[in-house]
Amino acid sequence: MLKQVSIIILLLSMLIAPYTTASNGNGLVVVVTFPFLYNDVKKLVCQGDSVLLLVKPGIDPHEYQLTPSDIDTLKVASLVISTAHAPFELQIEKLVASGELNAALVEITKIPGIIFLKHPQTGQINYHAVIFYPKNYEVFIKYVENFLETLRPECSNVYRENAKTLLAELTQLTNNTRRLSGYIAVIDTPPIQYVAAWLDLNISYILLRDEETPVTPQDYQNVENIIKTSKNVVVLVTQGSTASSKLEEMARTYGKPFVELPNPLVYNGTLDYLEKVSQIINNANLTTKTSVAEAHTNLYTITTIIAISILVIALVVFAVKKRVV
Amino acid sequence: MKAFAIVLTILALGAAIYTAIYMPLTWFMVFAFSSLLYGFISPVIAARRLFFLATEAPHMALFSVVLGIVVYKTTNLLNEFLWALIISIILINVVGHLIRAGVDPDVATSVMVSLTASGSVVATYYVLTFYSVQYNLWAFILGDPLLVTSQEALQLTIIAVASALATVYLYMFGIYMGVDLDHAKLSARNIWLYDTAIYTLLGISSVALLKIVGFVLEHVLLTLPAIIASAVSSSSREALHTSVVSAVASSFLGLLLSTKLNIAPAGGIGFITLSIYLIARVLSAKKHA
Numbered sequence: 373m374l375k376q377v378s379i380i381i382l383l384l385s386m387l388i389a390p391y392t393t394a395s396n397g398n399g400l401v402v403v404v405t406f407p408f409l410y411n412d413v414k415k416l417v418c419q420g421d422s423v424l425l426l427v428k429p430g431i432d433p434h435e436y437q438l439t440p441s442d443i444d445t446l447k448v449a450s451l452v453i454s455t456a457h458a459p460f461e462l463q464i465e466k467l468v469a470s471g472e473l474n475a476a477l478v479e480i481t482k483i484p485g486i487i488f489l490k491h492p493q494t495g496q497i498n499y500h501a502v503i504f505y506p507k508n509y510e511v512f513i514k515y516v517e518n519f520l521e522t523l524r525p526e527c528s529n530v531y532r533e534n535a536k537t538l539l540a541e542l543t544q545l546t547n548n549t550r551r552l553s554g555y556i557a558v559i560d561t562p563p564i565q566y567v568a569a570w571l572d573l574n575i576s577y578i579l580l581r582d583e584e585t586p587v588t589p590q591d592y593q594n595v596e597n598i599i600k601t602s603k604n605v606v607v608l609v610t611q612g613s614t615a616s617s618k619l620e621e622m623a624r625t626y627g628k629p630f631v632e633l634p635n636p637l638v639y640n641g642t643l644d645y646l647e648k649v650s651q652i653i654n655n656a657n658l659t660t661k662t663s664v665a666e667a668h669t670n671l672y673t674i675t676t677i678i679a680i681s682i683l684v685i686a687l688v689v690f691a692v693k694k695r696v697v
Numbered sequence: 698m699k700a701f702a703i704v705l706t707i708l709a710l711g712a713a714i715y716t717a718i719y720m721p722l723t724w725f726m727v728f729a730f731s732s733l734l735y736g737f738i739s740p741v742i743a744a745r746r747l748f749f750l751a752t753e754a755p756h757m758a759l760f761s762v763v764l765g766i767v768v769y770k771t772t773n774l775l776n777e778f779l780w781a782l783i784i785s786i787i788l789i790n791v792v793g794h795l796i797r798a799g800v801d802p803d804v805a806t807s808v809m810v811s812l813t814a815s816g817s818v819v820a821t822y823y824v825l826t827f828y829s830v831q832y833n834l835w836a837f838i839l840g841d842p843l844l845v846t847s848q849e850a851l852q853l854t855i856i857a858v859a860s861a862l863a864t865v866y867l868y869m870f871g872i873y874m875g876v877d878l879d880h881a882k883l884s885a886r887n888i889w890l891y892d893t894a895i896y897t898l899l900g901i902s903s904v905a906l907l908k909i910v911g912f913v914l915e916h917v918l919l920t921l922p923a924i925i926a927s928a929v930s931s932s933s934r935e936a937l938h939t940s941v942v943s944a945v946a947s948s949f950l951g952l953l954l955s956t957k958l959n960i961a962p963a964g965g966i967g968f969i970t971l972s973i974y975l976i977a978r979v980l981s982a983k984k985h986a
Contacts, residue, residue: 435825584835586963587843589720589956596721614833618844672722672847676729679854683733683861690865691934 400524403449403475405461406433408501411641413453416517416534418527424449426460429640433458434583443467449475450523453516456481457499478519485511489565493591494581503642504566506546513538541643546570549650555604555658558595560615563636567649568608576602579615587615595619600626606658610635627661701929701980705942705973712949720952726850727842728948728962730857731909735918736944737864738902740937743923744871745895749806750793753813755915757792758903760813761785762837763820770828778852781904788813789900790893797892840911840963849908856905860898867894872933914967918944925974928981943973 399420404410407429414423426442427433438446438460446452446464454461456479467473480486481499486508488497503509517535521528549571557573559565561583568575579587579595599605599622607623607630609616616632623630633652639645717725742751758781765781792809796802824832836844845853870891874881882888899919906915926939951966958965 430828431826584833586836586839586841586961588959588961589724589843589952590959592721592843593956612832614836614841614844617846621846669722672726672850675851675854676722676726679730679858682858686862686865690868 398524398526400450400520401448402451402453402520403446405452405454405458405464407431407638407640408636408642408645409453409455409503411644412513412538413516415538416513416520416531418520418524418530418534421520421524421527425640429638432637433460436460438463446473446475449473451476451478451519453478454480455499455502476519476523478516480512483511483515485515489569489575491562491565491581492575492578498562498565500561500563501566501636504564504636504646505569506542508566509542509642510539538643542646545643545646545650548654549646550654550656552606552653552658555606556598556602557606557608558598558619559607560609560613560619564608564610564633567633567636567646570646571649571653573606573608576605579619580613583613596622599623599628603660605629606631608633629656629658629660631656631658699935701977702935702939702942705939705946709942709946709949712946712953716949716952720956723845723847723850724843724952726854727845727909728952729945730850730854731842731906732944732948733861733941734853734857734902735906735910736922736941737861737937738898739919739921739923739944740926740933740940741864741868741871741895742899742919743927743936744868744875744933745892746875747793747895747899748920749802750789750896750899751919752916753792753806753810754789754899754903754919755907755912756810756813756817757785757788757900758907758915759837759912760817760820761788761904762907763817763824763834766824766828766832767820778904782901785900785904786897789896789903793892793896794889797889836911837907838912839961840907840909840914842909842962845909853905853909856901860902863894863898867891868937869933871895909963910966911963914963917967917970921970921974922947925970925977928974928977943970943977947973 399422400417401422401424402413402417403424403426404413405426407425407427410423410425417423424445426438426445427436436458446467452464452468452473452475454464454477456462456465464473465477465479468475468477480502481488486502487505488499488502489505490496491498503512513535517531520531551572553572555573556576557568558577558579559568559575560578561580562578563583565575565578576598577591577595579591581591599607605628607619607628609619609630609632611632611634613635620630620632631652633649634645636645639648713725713729716728742748761781761784762777764784765777765779768780768784769775769777788809792805795805821834824834870881870885874888874891885891903915903919906918910918922940922944923936925943926936930936930939947970948966951969952962953965954960954969955962955965
């Protein structure tokens with residue numbers, strides 16, 4: 373029995389291992405909520421500190437619920453870093469406020485100096501993935517670095533050096549990434565708005581008002597109109613989103629450039645994600661092609677006419693047969 | 698009551714023509730063929746007295762769609778939609794044939810609802826935990842007809858035409874079975890085959906409609922057109938006609954309403970269907986008064 377329990381514990385620790393760094397002695401335990409925060413904070417910390425991730429890459433944090441083992445993890449944390457917009461993060465905020473958790477809490481959306489973009493249709497602040505905008509990333513890294521210094525002053529120099537290295541990496545990445553100023557963008561969901569802003573794209577429309585809401589007729593028609601009539605338009609989508617197939621179809625129909633970015637939630641680092649975006653954008657073909665709208669329309673019109681004709685004939689036969697009977 | 702059906706036909710045709718001219722063609726295809734799908738299947742459900750199965754069908758469809766994702770991701774065979782169809786057809790035939798074999802309909806449907814509801818929770822949890830960034834399950838709950846691609850619209854067209862043809866072929870015999878099952882059993886062999894065809898049609902339609910009208914509204918749309926038709930029709934043929942035109946009218950008028958108010962189209966369709974039902978009830982009450 374003891375052997376079996378040991379094997380289970382060993383297997384569990386192997387599962388957790390990729391998203392945990394070891395803590396010892398006076399080291400801090402830093403818990404991050406979203407996967408894309410993990411590697412960046414890991415690169416920031418000092419020897420002896422540990423970084424734990426609550427939501428593993430590939431899982432949507434917006435639908436995540438805290439488990440009892442998460443609460444145990446949060447109880448040993450010295451610092452929790454949250455984006456403060458997913459429901460489970462709001463629960464963490466309440467636990468900290470009520471004193472049930474002793475950890476200090478850094479909420480990215482409440483860090484002074486963070487720049488917020490507004491959703492072009494709703495006018496509401498977009499709280500999704502704000503640190504994909506380089507200026508916000510810089511503010512975030514500096515803020516967390518200062519916070520870590522106050523929690524563990526003996527590592528101040530290490531934190532400062534690590535932050536400097538991270539920001540240098542960001543600057544290099546930005547310099548090596550193609551700028552898309554002069555293009556307007558239609559995007560699928562709010563989380564890539566900050567990435568599009570990083571690329572200097574002028575975002576004219578976000579098709580889905582939020583990731584899980586159905587699209588409305590006016591939004592659809594406006595987007596189609598922009599893709600159809602605008603000259604320098606890029607359709608930028610997130611892999612696997614509900615709107616990506618439809619937007620790809622529109623882009624291909626009207627011969628406009630289409631770029632598909634990976635979902636940020638499958639990456640466990642902001643710089644890792646931006647590096648992938650940089651590669652995709654640098655290799656993207658942004659030339660406008662010939663529109664195939666007319667050919668598509670003809671095909672579907674013929675199909676529709678045939679289908680309706682079959683139904684009408686069937687109904688006429690049904691009616692005539694009934695009369696004969 | 699023929700006047701009611703004529704008004705509905707004019708409204709349906711008017712709204713359909715407006716959509717065909719002023720809106721994207723894929724919208725016309727999606728709204729026309731989804732409404733034809735539930736407009737044709739609904740009177741067959743009523744004729745065969747399968748309302749209990751029709752209200753259970755969305756539960757089975759949701760379970761099938763979510764389980765289809767899990768099966769596809771595990772086996773990497775076929776695709777999610779085909780797996781959903783296979784699972785849905787099996788489930789609905791199992792419950793239908795259990796009832797045919799003499800199991801109490803309340804017991805059979807309760808057991809199946811328990812299985813599919815709890816199965817949906819487990820399968821949904823699994824999908825949300827492992828594949829949540831690849832699938833948006835909310836689209837199946839709320840419906841998202843405008844994001845249907847041309848390829849999916851073609852699939853829907855084929856399913857709708859095949860289902861409508863099968864319905865036209867099976868409808869009158871369904872009426873006989875609904876009126877006098879014993880006589881129908883005596884006069885025809887292989888009645889089980891007829892029932893299997895109806896269950897299969899219902900299984901396919903409920904899965905095909907799930908992404909378009911959503912789980913919430915599907916309960917209503919599979920049954921309400923036939924209820925509207927039965928309130929105002931005096932013959933089985935008229936009932937089929939009224940059911941189809943009320944479905945088509947509510948679908949296109951719902952789209953126009955949602956365009957005007959900039960709301961989700963599935964909600965617009967639901968409100969229009971409910972309005973048509975209320976008008977039909979008032980007219981029916983006046984007629985009988």
